[in-house]
Amino acid sequence: MRVVGIVGWSGSGKTTLLTRLIPLLRAEGLTVSTVKHTHHGFDMDRPGKDTYRHREAGAHEVLVAADARWALLHEVVGPGPVLPDLLARLEPVDFVLVEGFKSHPFPKIEVHRPALGKPPIWPAQPDIVAIAADAPLEADRLVLPLNDAHAVAAWIRGLPASGRPGS
Numbered sequence: 001m002r003v004v005g006i007v008g009w010s011g012s013g014k015t016t017l018l019t020r021l022i023p024l025l026r027a028e029g030l031t032v033s034t035v036k037h038t039h040h041g042f043d044m045d046r047p048g049k050d051t052y053r054h055r056e057a058g059a060h061e062v063l064v065a066a067d068a069r070w071a072l073l074h075e076v077v078g079p080g081p082v083l084p085d086l087l088a089r090l091e092p093v094d095f096v097l098v099e100g101f102k103s104h105p106f107p108k109i110e111v112h113r114p115a116l117g118k119p120p121i122w123p124a125q126p127d128i129v130a131i132a133a134d135a136p137l138e139a140d141r142l143v144l145p146l147n148d149a150h151a152v153a154a155w156i157r158g159l160p161a162s163g164r165p166g167s
Contacts, residue, residue, distance in 0.1 A: 005108030020149035037100030
């Protein structure tokens with residue numbers, strides 16, 4: 001699986017870019033999965049539902065299944081999950097697009113909008129291999145047009161299995 005991260009500051013457009021890339025890659029016949037990291041807690045469950053009650057009773061994992069999908073709820077005790085462990089749980093696909101996990105070492109695209117006034121992340125992170133920006137930038141790595149998802153998808157499709165251009 002080729003793993004490519006989409007990182008950037010909150011409000012930069014990471015999710016928007018990711019959701020534009022998925023159908024473009026799928027249209028090429030590629031399989032795509034995603035991993036989303038959040039610093040905020042989340043819950044897919046609701047109080048009173050059976051799965052919520054299972055977790056509240058102390059189940060370490062709760063797997064809920066229906067005809068159209070299934071989900072595994074895993075309670076974490078101790079340090080949060082690391083990306084390689086999460087990737088190992090996925091079925092093999094052509095690409096895994098990861099939103100977040102910016103401090104984990106793997107190839108990433110930074111979504112950067114200079115108008116937001118946030119500093120770029122890429123100067124301190126060599127694993128950011130490209131920047132998707134909505135304005136011209138001077139950078140020591142490839143700058144892709146943020147508003148042209150086709151161009152970003154084409155670049156991603158061309159990445160070798162290592163995820164590093166030129167390797």
